[in-house]
Amino acid sequence: MYRKHFGLNRHPFGKEIEPDDLFPSSGSQELGVRLAHLIDMRGIGLITGDSGSGKTSACRKVVSALHTGLHRVVYVAYSTGNVMDVYKSIAWEMGLPTERNRAALYRQIRTEVTRLCTEARCRPVLLVDEAHHLRPDVLEDLRLLTNYQMDAENRLCLLLIGQPELRRRLGMAVYEALCQRIVVRYHLGGLTRDELSSYLAHLLRLAGTELPLFEPAAVEAIFQATSGLPRKVNLLAHHALMAAALARAKTVTTEHVHAAMPEVS
Numbered sequence: 001m002y003r004k005h006f007g008l009n010r011h012p013f014g015k016e017i018e019p020d021d022l023f024p025s026s027g028s029q030e031l032g033v034r035l036a037h038l039i040d041m042r043g044i045g046l047i048t049g050d051s052g053s054g055k056t057s058a059c060r061k062v063v064s065a066l067h068t069g070l071h072r073v074v075y076v077a078y079s080t081g082n083v084m085d086v087y088k089s090i091a092w093e094m095g096l097p098t099e100r101n102r103a104a105l106y107r108q109i110r111t112e113v114t115r116l117c118t119e120a121r122c123r124p125v126l127l128v129d130e131a132h133h134l135r136p137d138v139l140e141d142l143r144l145l146t147n148y149q150m151d152a153e154n155r156l157c158l159l160l161i162g163q164p165e166l167r168r169r170l171g172m173a174v175y176e177a178l179c180q181r182i183v184v185r186y187h188l189g190g191l192t193r194d195e196l197s198s199y200l201a202h203l204l205r206l207a208g209t210e211l212p213l214f215e216p217a218a219v220e221a222i223f224q225a226t227s228g229l230p231r232k233v234n235l236l237a238h239h240a241l242m243a244a245a246l247a248r249a250k251t252v253t254t255e256h257v258h259a260a261m262p263e264v265s
Contacts, residue, residue, distance in 0.1 A: 001242065001245055001246075002241045002242050002244070002245035003207075005245040005248075006209060006211075006213060006241065007208065007209055008204075008207040008208050009207060009208035010206075010207050010208070011238070012204050012206065012207035012237075012238075012241075013203060013233075013234035013235070013237050013238040014234075017057075017206070019060055019061040019064040019065070020064075021206055022057055022058070022061050023191075023195075023198070023199045023203070025054075025191055025192075025195050025199070026192070026195065027058075027188050027189055027191075028054065028058040028061070028188070030186070031047065031055075031058050031059070031062070031186055032058070032061070032062050034184050034186050035047075035059065035062045035159070036062070037184060038157060038159065038183060038184040039066070039071070039123065039125060039157050041154065041157075041183055041184075042123060042154035042155065042156065042157045043146075043154060043181065043182075043183035043184065044143070044157075044158045044159075044178070044181045044182050044183060044184075045157075045159045045182065045183065045184040045186075046159075046160050046166070046167065046170065046182050046184070046186075047059060047159065047160070047161045047162075047186050047187075047188065048162055048163060048164050048166055048186075048187045048188070049187060049188035049189070050163065050164065050189075050190070050229060051163060051229075051231070052229040052230060052232050053188050053189065053190055053229055053230065054188065054229075054230040054231070055161055055188045056129055056161060057230075058188060059159065059161055063075075063127065066125070069122070070121075070122060070123060071122060071123045071124075072094075072116050072120075072122050072123070072124045072125065073125045073127065074090060074093045074094055074124065074125065074126045074127065075093065075127045075129065076089040076090055076093060076126075076127070076128055076129070077128075077129035077130050078128065078129075078131075078133060078134060078138075080133060081134075081135075081138070082135070082137075082138065083102060083137055083138050083141045084102050084105065086128075086134075086138050086141070086142070087102065087105040087106060087109060087141075088105065090109055090126065091105055091108060091109055094109065094112050096108055096112055106141075106144075106145075109145060110145065110148075112124075113145075113155050113156050114148070114155065117155045123157065124155070124156050124157065125157045125159065126142075126145075126156060126157065126158050126159065127159045127161060128142065128158070128159070128160050128161065129161045129162075130161070131160040131161055131162035131166055132162035132163045132165050132166035132169070133162075136175070139160075139170075139175065139178060140177070140178065142158060142160075142178075143158075143177060143178045145158070146158050146181070164187065167185070167187070170182070189228070190227050190229040190230070191223075191228035191230060191233065192228060193220075193223050193228070195228070196219055196222065196223050196233065197214070197216070197219045199230070199233065200213075200214050200219065200222075200233075200237060203234075212251070213241070213244075213251055213252055214240075214251065215251050215253050215254070217253070218240065218251075218252045218253055218254050218256065218257050220254075221254045221257040221258065222236055222237060222240070222257055225257070225261060225264075235263075236257065236260055236261070236264050237252075239260035239263040239264060240252045240256045240257045240259075240260040241256075242260070243256040243257075243259040243260050244256045
């Protein structure tokens with residue numbers, strides 16, 4: 001309902017944002033530099049961040065910019081599942097027929113990775129999202145997928161994306177073999193206090209207005225309530241705009257932000 005009130009041509013805080021339109025925060029820009037290095041090295045990377053920090057979106061922006069003729073991006077997301085489930089998902093995303101045997105699936109994926117590297121001259125990049133849910137045996141098998149020529153050659157770039165507990169888990173002795181092979185580690189935090197105002201203005205601009213709809217005190221209230229985590233910011237800002245529209249206000253005040261907080265808690 002607030003779109004008409006504020007003259008917006010779309011909802012500014014929805015999920016349907018293109019990778020090129022994502023806000024270039026300092027954290028996401030540093031992440032982009034690190035991922036470029038990781039892809040060039042064809043190593044194993046670990047990206048962590050709190051829920052709602054935008055880590056998946058930031059990674060999506062980087063891989064969406066890769067040349068499709070030079071890179072083959074495979075994305076899988078898992079909350080539960082055994083090794084067979086993960087192998088089947090990888091094979092499916094690679095366009096391979098699904099084998100019923102674990103060893104056959106393993107060979108099939110490795111053969112396709114080798115084919116991409118040697119025949120197609122293409123670099124495969126495997127992104128595993130929600131990796132903090134993966135079981136120890138699954139993480140170990142993913143490491144083995146990157147082992148070529150008796151661990152003397154890198155053909156598959158593996159990126160593990162998950163919440164902070166994943167970093168803590170990988171510090172345990174049982175994961176030492178995997179941990180030693182991680183060449184890029186990065187934790188993506190929330191937006192800084194200085195970035196939040198620009199972030200809101202950026203999304204409002206994409207929605208069709210240059211007007212500063214959020215008063216400075218309201219921006220500070222949003223930051224205090226969300227710690228700058230983009231998903232929480234989006235949800236609170238959405239409901240704050242609605243509260244302002246219901247009050248027929250021209251801008252969002254701290255009162256509107258406080259009125260919106262029960263909707264997002």
